Amino acid sequence: MKILLIGYGKMGKTIEELALAKGHEIVGKLTHENAGQLSGFNSTNTDVAIEFTHPEAAFDNISYCLKNGIPVVSGSTGWQNRFAEASESCKENNGSFFYASNFSIGVNLFFHFNEYIASRMQQYPDYAVQIKEIHHLQKVDKPSGTAITAAEGILKSYPELNGWALEENATDEKLPIISERLENVIGTHVVRYATAIDEIELSHVAHSRTGFASGALMAAEWLPGRKGVFGMKDLLNL
Incomplete structure (x- = not known):
């Protein structure tokens, strides 16, 4: 699976390590320094994006993915006042959006x-x-x-x-x-x-970030092919 990492801090690096160990390919690692490169990714070269960024960047990152056919898993927090907009964008673009405030x-x-x-x-x-x-x-x-x-x-x-x-x-x-x-x-x-x-x-x-990262990767493996807005209750059948 071709995974785009939007946000490459501690969480992104842990997800990368787990993903590579499972045989996935990391097609991009975006930070605030190279955020402009996001425009080079779309549904033809990316199977799923995993987004862990700052509150001020999260909505735009998610919107880009939805408008360009990239299933997106987000764990960014502090932007939930725009969650309804993201959900509407997902619907309008027949997209795939998975959000959790915590993936553990x-x-x-x-x-x-x-x-x-x-x-x-x-x-x-x-x-x-x-x-x-x-x-x-x-x-x-x-x-x-x-x-x-x-x-x-x-x-x-x-x-x-x-x-x-x-x-x-x-x-x-x-x-x-x-x-x-x-x-x-x-x-x-x-x-x-x-x-x-x-x-x-x-x-x-x-006790470690591994539980968060493994949950995010599990969501990224589960999401492609599904349409709509999802969360951990869907993934875990709670």
């Missing part, structure tokens, strides 16, 4: 259990719910896309909450998310339900 199989099981626990805990209003996420210092967006996805899963069962907010901006009407940036932290997410008496926590702690 473990994290997506975490999302699945998070929704279930929220549906049960909502019956016990004495327990205040919050999310905490910790990432490395280089992570640009705050909160993480994974934390936002977890929040959305909780909010399905808490209609009395009017969305989420970073802790410093939170009110009683919003789900608080605590974001911390520390050295050498791959990614930690904790959902906590607390009273003065006790606490219940659901957590996921990543």
Whole structure:
């Protein structure tokens, strides 16, 4: 399979290593320095693109792929305010678009259990719910896309909450998310339900990027030939 890597940071390099080990071909490795070369790729020379870039670049990269017949897998976060536009572009171009805020199989099981626990805990209003996420210092967006996805899963069962907010901006009407940036932290997410008496926590702690990269590569192998917008629930049949 001919794979185009849009974004060649730590994640892109890990994906490349796994892809080459499985016999795939990397037809391009784009960074902000050679981003203009994207115009040289299309459905005739690329089977699938894997996109991990900054929030300000993600939408344009995804749009280019969809308009040029390249199935695209994206894990960029911080651009979700334009997700509906990307989905519409996918529909208009009969494209193939796979998006996940986190490609780790473990994290997506975490999302699945998070929704279930929220549906049960909502019956016990004495327990205040919050999310905490910790990432490395280089992570640009705050909160993480994974934390936002977890929040959305909780909010399905808490209609009395009017969305989420970073802790410093939170009110009683919003789900608080605590974001911390520390050295050498791959990614930690904790959902906590607390009273003065006790606490219940659901957590996921990543020990390496391999789980994220292998999930993204799995999605890239699965996507070609399918039309529409997909996510990890489709891939994992959750």
